[in-house]
Amino acid sequence: MSDIVFTNVARNFRRDGKEFPALRDINLSVRDKEFLAIVGPSGCGKTTCLRMAAGLEFPTSGTVAVGGVRVTRPGPDRAVVFQQFALFPWKTVAENIGFGLVANGVAAAERARRVADVLKLMNLAGYESAFPHQLSGGMQQRVAIARAYVLDPQVLLMDEPFGALDAQTRVVMQEELVRLARVNPRTVLFITHAVEEAVYLADRVVVMSRRPGTIREIIDVASVRAADSWDRFEKIEDVMDQASFVHLRTHIWRLLREQQAPDDH
Amino acid sequence: MSGSVPAPATPMDARAPLDPATRWRLGLAGLVGFLALWWAVAASGLVPKAFMPSPVDVARQFARLLQEPFAGHTLQTHLLSSIGRYLMGFGLAVAVGLPLGLLMGWFRTLDAIVTPLFEGLRYVAPIAWVPFAALWFGTGIGGPTLIIFAGAFPPCVINAYRGARQVEPYLIEAARMLGLSNARMIVQVLLPAAVPSIIAGVRVSAGLGWQSLVGAELIVASSGVGYLMVKGQASISTAIVMSGMVAIGVVGLLIDVGVRQIESAVNRRRGKG
Ligand SMILES: Nc1ncnc2c1ncn2[C@@H]1O[C@H](COP(=O)(O)OP(=O)(O)O)[C@@H](O)[C@H]1O
Numbered sequence: 001m002s003d004i005v006f007t008n009v010a011r012n013f014r015r016d017g018k019e020f021p022a023l024r025d026i027n028l029s030v031r032d033k034e035f036l037a038i039v040g041p042s043g044c045g046k047t048t049c050l051r052m053a054a055g056l057e058f059p060t061s062g063t064v065a066v067g068g069v070r071v072t073r074p075g076p077d078r079a080v081v082f083q084q085f086a087l088f089p090w091k092t093v094a095e096n097i098g099f100g101l102v103a104n105g106v107a108a109a110e111r112a113r114r115v116a117d118v119l120k121l122m123n124l125a126g127y128e129s130a131f132p133h134q135l136s137g138g139m140q141q142r143v144a145i146a147r148a149y150v151l152d153p154q155v156l157l158m159d160e161p162f163g164a165l166d167a168q169t170r171v172v173m174q175e176e177l178v179r180l181a182r183v184n185p186r187t188v189l190f191i192t193h194a195v196e197e198a199v200y201l202a203d204r205v206v207v208m209s210r211r212p213g214t215i216r217e218i219i220d221v222a223s224v225r226a227a228d229s230w231d232r233f234e235k236i237e238d239v240m241d242q243a244s245f246v247h248l249r250t251h252i253w254r255l256l257r258e259q260q261a262p263d264d265h
Numbered sequence: 266m267s268g269s270v271p272a273p274a275t276p277m278d279a280r281a282p283l284d285p286a287t288r289w290r291l292g293l294a295g296l297v298g299f300l301a302l303w304w305a306v307a308a309s310g311l312v313p314k315a316f317m318p319s320p321v322d323v324a325r326q327f328a329r330l331l332q333e334p335f336a337g338h339t340l341q342t343h344l345l346s347s348i349g350r351y352l353m354g355f356g357l358a359v360a361v362g363l364p365l366g367l368l369m370g371w372f373r374t375l376d377a378i379v380t381p382l383f384e385g386l387r388y389v390a391p392i393a394w395v396p397f398a399a400l401w402f403g404t405g406i407g408g409p410t411l412i413i414f415a416g417a418f419p420p421c422v423i424n425a426y427r428g429a430r431q432v433e434p435y436l437i438e439a440a441r442m443l444g445l446s447n448a449r450m451i452v453q454v455l456l457p458a459a460v461p462s463i464i465a466g467v468r469v470s471a472g473l474g475w476q477s478l479v480g481a482e483l484i485v486a487s488s489g490v491g492y493l494m495v496k497g498q499a500s501i502s503t504a505i506v507m508s509g510m511v512a513i514g515v516v517g518l519l520i521d522v523g524v525r526q527i528e529s530a531v532n533r534r535r536g537k538g
């Protein structure tokens with residue numbers, strides 16, 4: 001049982017000696033095995049929310065708990081996929097993926113097996129001895145996801161993981177993520193600024209207000225997906241063609257537009 | 266940085282990379298030009314021959330030093346004993362400097378304690394340590410080692426420290442997320458991430474250590490190129506002093522080539538170059 005629960009979370013930061021609120025009144029619970037996406041204008045505190053769940057950042061007030069336990073530090077039970085990939089450039093693909101297992105004392109034989117499994121799962125077989133800089137952005141991101149998956153984490157925290165990819169690669173990765181989520185569902189907190197990506201991937205989409213970030217609305221996608229059985233489609237463009245999809249997407253777009261600062265278009 | 270083919274340059278582009286053959290030719294031309302100028306000044310008779318032997322005189326003297334002992338040994342033997350001292354001092358600098366720099370880059374308290382002291386001391390030229398080195402560690406192996414160490418130590422510390430401080434924060438966060446302990450973090454993330462900076466530091470350190478050699482050998486009593494040069498000066502043989510300079514220059518070049526070999530081996534190991 002691994003839910004993520006934000007209770008009355010607020011976070012202030014300092015800039016130029018002045019303290020300002022970045023997040024306010026965040027009450028949110030990501031259910032066990034739920035795929036929850038957060039969208040919101042840039043600077044509204046999405047990354048900060050994810051970092052608090054990861055244990056890389058802490059609330060000024062309120063609490064964040066994962067599986068009922070208050071988060072106090074990072075750990076392999078809450079794997080993070082960073083926007084900048086954050087692969088170790090001096091390690092090969094296989095070494096990058098296996099590093100967390102080494103650090104956690106997994107024996108060599110089991111490590112090799114698990115790394116091989118996840119290489120296959122992520123379509124990375126044949127690239128185990130390549131170095132990150134020898135791979136395309138899409139492949140690097142796949143390694144980053146594989147590195148998180150191999151830990152078999154209860155919770156997966158993904159911060160705009162496809163933000164740096166070109167449109168085609170992005171679509172492939174999105175479809176792949178849906179496939180993975182079906183094979184082995186986990187609790188996922190997924191941050192994006194791409195509305196369609198959120199609607200395509202998530203069970204629920206949280207729309208945040210601009211700074212100080214608060215939760216503007218939570219949209220239930222899973223019930224619409226089930227009612228209209230989007231899962232019968234293999235390809236993202238077929239899902240995006242559905243009236244129900246278009247409706248949700250447009251609704252979220254409107255919410256986001258309301259959040260635009262008057263001076264930024 | 267990429268090891269790719271240089272972009273085609275316009276003919277007027279002074280910054281365009283040269284092909285290796287051209288570089289070799291130009292380097293050789295510079296050397297030959299220098300020797301010619303030297304020879305011309307020496308041959309002109311403007312400077313007394315005792316002060317300025319010609320390149321040919323130096324070459325002859327050099328060859329003689331390889332065969333006949335001067336100041337107790339042949340040039341090779343002097344060189345070997347210099348290299349031995351150098352390896353002690355330089356090795357010690359690497360062995361102490363790199364871990365210290367990495368730890369300073371990780372533990373802010375250690376950084377705060379060591380940095381002011383270190384910043385003050387590192388401007389003291391290695392040769393300034395000569396009197397203390399002799400008093401504290403003697404003129405055997407200890408004193409000279411300390412002087413070479415004084416030359417080679419700062420770049421090791423500084424570059425390991427900078428390399429550790431410049432690690433991308435998200436790599437450290439990724440490692441913490443993967444569950445790495447502090448000790449593993451230093452050895453398995455900080456160290457490898459700092460390697461490019463460390464190698465650059467070791468290269469400077471290797472050069473500065475070798476440069477400090479003559480200073481170190483001012484206080485030795487029996488062998489070494491520095492010792493040979495001191496003896497040469499005492500017997501007013503400029504050609505011997507210059508032969509020593511040539512030997513130091515050549516070995517220095519070879520040391521740099523060696524460090525660069527290590528650098529490219531590391532790069533290859535990391536899939537670069
Ligand atoms: N460590 C920090 N120090 C100061 N300000 C920060 C820090 N982290 C984030 N902020 C600020 O908090 C706000 C929210 O940041 P972030 O969570 O990164 O937003 P988002 O991911 O939604 O774009 C921004 O204004 C950002 O500049």
Ligand SMILES: [Mg+2]
Nearest residue numbers: 046047048159
């Ligand atoms: Mg962000």
